[in-house]
Amino acid sequence: MPDPPRRQLRCALPLLCALLAAVSAPCPPRCACSQAARTVECTSRDLRAVPRGIPADTRTLVLTGNRIRLGPESLQELRNLRNLSSLVLRDNRIQDLDSRTFSGLPSLRSLDLSRNQLSVIHPEAFVVQTGSLRDLNLSRALHNPSSVVDLAASLRRGSLEALQVLDLSHNGLVLLPAGVFGGLEALQVLDLSHNALRAVPEEGLAELDQVLDRVPGAAVLLGGNPFTCSCSIQPLAAWLNRSWSLVQDAADLRCASPPALRNLTVLEAAAALPLGCPRGPGGAPRALQTSYVFLGLVLGLVGLVFLFVLYLNRRGIKKRVFGLRDACREVWEGYHFQTDSDPRGARGSAGTEA
Structure with a gap:
């Protein structure tokens, strides 16, 4: 029967080997790595592609402030990261998203593409094999408002049934295409703030109702849009009265025009409209x-x-x-x-x- 010290040594050997392997794991040049958090960060390094040599057990990869193009070489590097759960590609001037760009990341849960210049988005750009994506950040990501048509197709066909958070703020959106949120069955937070929405027609309000009715506690953000408070704002005001608790920034929905109603909330302006406006x-x-x-x-x-x-x-x-x-x-x-x-x-x- 082995003595207790030898038994303790045997138990400590696997832990020691794992620790040595983690310490000796390589880190890509010009990047900072945290073995404890399994994070690789390559910020503002003027990279043109995903760097090579990223540890295979990396869970979080931050590539902010570069000029990365998601070509075949970068995609091959990404496909080697089977455990990657969070990918940050913020501010990389990315213009195109090809079909199944992120399909080789079966564990991906959070994708940050904010502050890019997306002009061409393939309908299957966000398809992930396991449907694991939970958080999609596209704030300031669209090159022009017309890109929302491509985005709508990619959201419908992207196998995003498990998506919980979608950020579309600061994109200059002037309308919401029909059925844009139709396939987002689990969406809990939808951020449409700081766009160019002057009014939300009844079709758009029906889309928002579908989002809010699917999941208990779901919320939407609409503040910072330049609403025109004419008779056409009445449907939005009526919808706000019904859904006040579900609009996180309802108090920030203010009028940008006409001048007489500027800076009033939408509800205040709706109450001040002429009697000819009731529906x-x-x-x-x-x-x-x-x-x-x-x-x-x-x-x-x-x-x-x-x-x-x-x-x-x-x-x-x-x-x-x-x-x-x-x-x-x-x-x-x-x-x-x-x-x-x-x-x-x-x-x-x-x-x-x-």
């Missing part, structure tokens, strides 16, 4: 419905006046019609007379008969 039962503003009815009445009145004028002048109109008919008859008879009296026409007809 009718058909969904369109009542003032708009009234204007359509008034236009129809005016056109009908104009038609009646026109018919009445024709009726009053029926005799004069009849006389003018008869005069026009007689004039046309005289012109026609004169034309035939000139044709019959022309000798060349007579000779021509005689020759024809011969």
